[in-house]
Amino acid sequence: FFQAEDGIRDDLVTGVQTCALPIWRAWSDQALSVAPTGAIPAQALLDAHGLTGEDLDLVTFASFAREYYEPATAAELAAAIGAPRALAYDTMMACAGTILSIQQIAGHAAITPRFRRALISTATISHPGHVTYALQQAADVDMLGAGLTLGHAASALMVSRERPVGGGGRVVATLAEGLSEHHALCRAPVHGHFVSDGVAMFALAYQLPDHWRRVMAPVGWDISDVDLFVAHQPSDTLLRGVARVCKVPNERVAMVHHAIGNCAESSVPRSEEHTSELQSPDHPVCRLLLE
Numbered sequence: 001f002f003q004a005e006d007g008i009r010d011d012l013v014t015g016v017q018t019c020a021l022p023i024w025r026a027w028s029d030q031a032l033s034v035a036p037t038g039a040i041p042a043q044a045l046l047d048a049h050g051l052t053g054e055d056l057d058l059v060t061f062a063s064f065a066r067e068y069y070e071p072a073t074a075a076e077l078a079a080a081i082g083a084p085r086a087l088a089y090d091t092m093m094a095c096a097g098t099i100l101s102i103q104q105i106a107g108h109a110a111i112t113p114r115f116r117r118a119l120i121s122t123a124t125i126s127h128p129g130h131v132t133y134a135l136q137q138a139a140d141v142d143m144l145g146a147g148l149t150l151g152h153a154a155s156a157l158m159v160s161r162e163r164p165v166g167g168g169g170r171v172v173a174t175l176a177e178g179l180s181e182h183h184a185l186c187r188a189p190v191h192g193h194f195v196s197d198g199v200a201m202f203a204l205a206y207q208l209p210d211h212w213r214r215v216m217a218p219v220g221w222d223i224s225d226v227d228l229f230v231a232h233q234p235s236d237t238l239l240r241g242v243a244r245v246c247k248v249p250n251e252r253v254a255m256v257h258h259a260i261g262n263c264a265e266s267s268v269p270r271s272e273e274h275t276s277e278l279q280s281p282d283h284p285v286c287r288l289l290l291e
Helices: 034-048 073-080 094-111 138-149 180-185 198-219 236-246 264-278
Strands: 002-004 023-025 058-061 087-090 117-124 153-160 169-171 228-230 287-290
Touching: 034 058, 034 073, 034 117, 034 153, 058 073, 058 094, 073 087, 073 117, 094 117, 094 153, 094 264, 117 264, 153 264, 180 198, 198 236, 228 264
Parallel strands: 058 087, 058 117, 228 287
Antiparallel strands: 002 169, 002 287, 023 153, 117 153
């Protein structure tokens, strides 16, 4: 949940103050290694802001993709970008990993006065066996079809106390809420392929409008005050439905599933970047909500 740097009131700032825009890369279906893939946009982001790994206090890897349980993928990634002293850990929260990492870093910054900046990295990679193409009946489309839109992507975001070189947005509020009773609707087994009950999952979209209102309430915003809503991209149709319920014009909701597919935890930063490429300089985004 971000607001542009200019004109923001200091009393809206809690914990982390700025978040740089992401840098993203995509690859073909060639064999990829998780940490080296995540290191590519991470290093590009540091270079873009004139920083090195030594300037980072924390590195978190926010993807569910991994090649081993130990060590943390973040530790390998931190070593690759020259951040050997940074605290490094993985955030396992499926497609919400990137957004949850921002909230975790905000909490870390609130209790760690010496905190300067952190880097969030993702590498969304689906290896053979993670997705099945054996759709033999109509029911398979619902349970297995979501996996067919998964794509390779990687992203990097930087969260810091001070405004980064090159600009960024300011974090003014975060809110994470669970729906744990629905945990069985989407599964990615350690040994097996991705399964998602799309109809039941999409039916939970009615929760989003009130969730948006709750995250905006502490800073006195209304849904109509937000210039752009950027959510995970499971379906353009789903997001159009949410926009309709919230009475938000479609052009204020990033809908790019048709263009980039489902990039899991990389989809929010990728969607933000893709949407920003289409923005008119005459209508800059000042208030942004990430979901």
